Amino acid sequence: MTDLMPVLTDTWDADRSWKLASYEAAGGYAGLRKALTMEPADLVQTVKDSGLRGRGGAGFPTGMKWGFLPPPDGGPRYLVVNADESEPGTCKDIPLMLASPQHLVEGIAITSYAIGCHHAFVYVRGEVLHVYRRLMAAVQEAYDAGFLGKDVLGTGFDLAVTVHAGAGAYICGEETALLDSLEGKRGQPRLKPPFPAVAGLYARPTVVNNVESIASVPGIVARGADWFAGMGTAKSQGHGLFSLSGHVTRPGQYEAPLGITLRELLDLAGGMRAGHELKFWTPGGSSTPLFTADHLDTPLDYESVGAAGSMLGTRALQLFDDTTCVVRAVSRWTDFYAHESCGKCTPCREGTYWLKQVLHRIEAGQGEERDVDLLLDLCDNILGRAFCALGDGATSPVTSSVQLFRDEYQAHIDGRGCPFDPRASALFPYTPKQSPALAGAGGH
């Protein structure tokens, strides 16, 4: 049995948990004080030794990413925190920044010192007003206390932090699109290489890290790489936020060592809602291939989830019970990808559009016999053919659901409609206003 491990969440139940005073009372900024006595290169090595891997979905080793920066050339180097949390199902960074933004601010100060950055940015999605307020206030408190600004804690290290609000675009969570957006442009991904480490913000060496990754750094520095590496599995070390949502008794944030299983998490969360069974779930957001009850015991670490055919992603566990129509679920996710495709790459832009059309007609009972194969063919023409992972992600729910639930697609086609009653999956009783098959679909 894997125990829960509150590290980032540990301060969240404190009175006015978001204030600097609360954070310091819980030992906050010990990491920064220690870091400022260390050589930057030793800090990078510490984070490498900890085994911390990017918590924003891709899982790239964080210390290695820092180490990719070229040697200092006298020009600026930047840290950009990706706080554009928008992957469907993902809901960990936003509550973190609402409850304890100083975790992030301290991590920014340490990381900036480690990589030689004197101006860091937080790109937070624009659709979370109060989180933006809290971040702005947290940064101001840190300035006032001398943790940011000129001559941080009397060490001669200077650091400015700018909190920047986006304006509603999922694609800006992709790191190069985020950089273009931060430069005041349309948020469209760049071709890689060059990677941001070489040519990022304003074409200067840049580290782009997820909120949870950066927020994990103070603990690693304060308590040591061995402490962090002692949690989790051999190659997926440390703690992580597991976000349970959907038809589960107690949805919410569960912080645990990587490698915990859904069965263990479900036990903690009180199981699926009464009278129903788990039908399908996403291990790491909608862009990760679906799992079923067959995967309840898959350790939720990068390697095990990958070996089982999906991706750990953002540990956004969206759980759907037996009342849920998988075609409806996938159709709606596809609406999302079609809406959010930036339009730069033809396979993604056109492919997601056509996926949407075909899924809508299947859902409405107007599917044709060849439509399931048509979906797979469309996915085949998107996967691997676009600049960024949005197109790839759009195919994941489609291909995995066809693989797992092809009969259900066929039932929509043969039965000329959806065999499910949408009322059964809702949390409250209601009377549908229109034909349930397409209630609310599309139109974003």
Place this chain on the structure above:
Amino acid sequence: MTAEPTSARSATRYDADTLASLAADAAAVKARYPDPRSGLLPMLHLVQSVDGYVSRDGILFCAEQLEMTPAEVSAVATFYTQYKRHPNGTYTVGVCTNTLCAVMGGDAIFDELSEHLGVGHDETTDDGAITLERVECNAACDYAPVVMVNWEFFDNQTPESATDLADRLRAGEEVAPTRGASSVCGFKQMSRVLAGFTDGRADEGVGAGEPTLAGLRLARAAAAVDGGEPSSVQPAETTDGGSTGSAAEVPPETGTAQSSAERKPAAPGDDNPGRSPSGGDANPEPEKGGSDD
């Protein structure tokens, strides 16, 4: 920052006072960034805080401030959903109809609100109070179904709670989000905050709702049973050895599943584009072409 010289140069139809105030704010926005162009997104929020949408004048203003063409500004403004192309209501009421919220009742909430208010997606009630929207996942899935009012969280909604909320907004009552400020502000005030001008309300409201604390509560309870040991950690025995200590070399696995179009470096600039061909400093703003503007 004086009104006359600015307005004398401006093609906008703002009066002198408005223009002077906008220009002062724009200067503050630009000062936050090494390159003023980075201020465009907050500046677009800023013009929404004055006009209630991204107006023709707002586009012209941003273009003048950043020495861009209006076409370039429009190209950016139309990319992002929060920039409204027609006057917005005082409150944007956004119902999450992405999969999880939709399945758990978001679709029913949207349909009920749409019928109740007599408007569809991205339409505004006749009294100008509410613009109804379907919104995408807003990172509150553990509180589904979720409704956002001016991007403040209204958690665990039902059709009844949502129509009640809408009625109170239309009646001009103060409405408090579940997790957010103690009352929802108007669209223009919200836009000003998003432009980076604080309204001093960060300390209002809660730090977390119950789902946010679900795991922490259990860990606290377990620690109390264990005799006050703070959160005992056991290595995950069920996994592959749970070996610690050796910080194994982790092969970078990204670039395979997650980034489909990574290509092999083909030109010298791919690996070291920070240098200009002349060997001088990197251009801080490498604009491509732009010949059609």
